[in-house]
Amino acid sequence: MAASTSIRPGRRAWLTGYIYRPEVRQAVYQVVLLAALAFVVIWVVNNVAENLRRQNIASGFDFLGRTSGFDVSQSLIEYSNLSTYGRAFWVGLLNTVLVAVLGIVAATAIGFVVGIARLSSNWLIARLATAYVEIVRNLPLLLQLFFWYFAVLKNLPSPRQSYVLPGGATFNVRGLYLPAPVPQPGFEAVAIAFAAGLLLAIAVWRWARRRQSLTGQRFPVFWTALLAVVGLPLAAFFAAGSPLGFDYPVLRGFNFEGGIPVLPELIALLLGLSMYTASFIAEIVRAGILGVPKGQTEAAQALGLSRGQSLRLVVIPQAARIIIPPLTSQYLNLTKNSSLAVAIGYPDFVSVFTGTVLNQTGQAVEVILITMGVFLTLSLVTALCMNWFNRRMALVDR
Amino acid sequence: MGTDATRAWPVPRASAGPMLWLRQNLFSSWANTVLTVLAVWLIYQVAATALGWAVLHATWTGDDGSACHEGGACWPFIGAWFGQFMYGRYPDAERWRVNLTYALALAGLVPLMVPRVPGKLWTSIYVLCVFPVLAVVLLSGGILGLKHVPTDFWGGLLVTLVISSTGIAAAFPIGILLALGRQSRMPIVRWASIAFIEFVRGVPLITVLFLSSVMLPLFLPERWSIDKLMRVLIMVALFSAAYLAEVIRGGLQAIPRGQFEAADALGLSYPQKMGLIVLPQALKIVIPGIVNTFIGLFKDTSLVLIIGIFDLLGAVQAGMATQRWLSPATPMTGYVFAGVVFWIFCFGISRYSQLLERRLAAGGERVVAKAAYD
Secondary structure: OHHHHOOOOOOHHHHHHHHHOHHHHHHHHHHHHHHHHHHHHHHHHHHHHHHHHHHHHOOOOHHHHHOOOOOOOOOOOOOOOOOOOHHHHHHHHOOOOOOOHHHHHHHHHHHHHHHHHHOOOOOHHHHHHHHHHHHHOOOOHHHHHHHHHHHHHHOOOOOHEEEEOOOOOOOOOOEEOOEEEEEOOOOOOHHHHHHHHHHHHHHHHHHHHHHHHOOOOOOOHHHHHHHHEEEEEEEHHHHHOOOEEEEOEEOOOOEEOOOEOOEEEEEHHHHHHHHHHHHHHHHHHHHHHHOOOOOOOOOHHHHOHHHHHHHHHHHHHHHHHHHHHHHHHHHHHHHHHHHHHHHHHOOOOHHHHHHHHHHHHOOOHEEEEEEEHHHHHHHHHHHHHHHHHHHOOOOOOO | OOHHOOOOOOOHHHHHHHHHHHHHOOOHHHHHHHHHHHHHHHHHHHHOOOOOOOHHHOEOOOOOOHHOOOOEEEHHHHHHHHHHHHHHHHOOHHHHHHHHHHHHHHHHHHHHHOOOOOOOHHHHHHHHHHHHHHHHHHHOOOOOOOOOOOOOHHHHHHHHHHHHHHHHHHHHHHHHHHHHHOOOOHHHHHHHHHHHHHHHHHHHHHHHHHHHHHHHHHHHHOOOOOOOOHHHHHHHHHHHHHHHHHHHHHHHHHHHHHHHHHHHHHHOOOHHHHHHHHHHHHHOOOHHHHHHHHHHHHHHHHHHHHHHHOOOHHHHHHHHHOOOHHOOOOOHHHHHHHHHHHHHHHHHHHHHHHHHHHHHHOOOOOOOOOOHOO
């Protein structure tokens, strides 16, 4: 009797049982998702092809080889309106890299100073740093860029009444003109001395490290290295009879000529980007230093390390582990935010390529694809470096 | 005898009270004293400049830019353009609709944000389901006898608030799905989520906005013409969804495995497990991260002026570019005004988030999903 009532899976029951198997359902979901994605992609590609044909827009990457016909206000490589669109791509990219590198250096410097100031035992300094962070990070970056560019730099005096800064630089509504160093014959000696000093410093550092791990004796590596890297070239400089001249900016007609001209757009962009990013870096630095347990400092003191030693050997290496990953992501943010240059007319990558080149050629698909490709490559490279660094820095459990 | 020894001497002035505080916090060493003096000088300079600019040398009345002079604020400019800054070109006669929408939003948000007020469930339903419908009807009009106001006429703070609030509200469900997708055991779902998140996070918002204004029309058939503001809303929502997804993933990773296993052991299905057990805990942990994303989005809405939509900052730019208000004092005045408005919003939200964080931390054991905010 029991045997006759035993459940015999019919066709339907078998089917439901099959549907309830997790791996089957997962496969079905994935096939559906893939089909939907494929459908969307094909539909979009079809629409794009249709729209391009109707609007008579060429496709393909041939336009990169054609003459651009427009000028760019700042270029690190040779460029004129006879150059190709491909050349304009590199001009824009290099301008973005310039802003990113200068901005990262400035933002890191301001950010570390403000972050450490927030932890200062001086009440007033700590409050000032807090005020800086709370004001700057709660304002849109674009607003800050406009502020620096339209409200501050555009109100500077004309070239004839420009400010003369100490050292021969001039500053007016057209930008900042720095004296350009011009190496004269004999300057190679300084460069050679610098390279030699660098090599010497590395050699001393390696030797001192080995000696310390073998004998425990310490060697003043820092001062020796400083002497080698700075002292040697300086000595060579004076020995060769100071072979360095300066090309000072001179007022000719309505504008300055000579020197190194720095566009007001670049100054505004650098001020805005570095001050804005610095407010985030300050918070990261503060969190990093607070993240090192007090016991570590106390243990370092108990071991008899001086204040400087305990900072350098105990606190900073541990704080760096907390600080560096978010710091990298801020650097990446700064690079991405440099694309706001388009709003104030600095010829960065987005402004030159995604703006002007797109408008002139009308090849939106190709231009936007290249733009996104560039930024994705930057992000990917940064992410890879960061992962490598994290693996190196990660605590090794013993 | 011994009266002197037992008498209560006053505490030496240098070791208690304000003098001690000053000595410990401002003048503890030579270096600190120098820093204090420098800081006082800096504060004095900034305060004097700000006061001189905003009050003493400011222009208070006038009809155009010629009345304003350099070195002082041009307040009549703000007065004349205030309506534009708040509503854009929204018709004067219809501005009560915008105000009513704000009032309706506050009526939902205030009870939701003040912890003591009961009835959170119903308020949430009102804010998430009823209010959006009311807002669309009121702002856009076209039915119930309300005059239709096309989005071209929207502007100023109204557009800033519309883009940021719609952006975050639409991004939230997409972000949850993406975060769950990224944690999924199904490879295609996981890889599709990762690809989307990393792609969006890797490019600047401005290129995404360019995408919306230049490429979206190419992607769609010719007869589908989508409103410009709508295109931006879609792109902003997708953009913030990728950032939210990473924040929410931080919360999901902080939930102990035991919670997932307990849900499985109870025989809950996947939606039940996530909806009833995991997500409520995960989202609670990452509220500060979500708020940070919102503040970032709120600030980033100003970027839409680059593609020709006039948010608050765009309205300021437009105002100071008019021939009538052209003067060296107008740009600074406009930016200070816009800055104050943006700052009040962002600072207010971040303070509220800190309050919330403290309350939640007091509620249970503290799990910090810090990595996800970065």
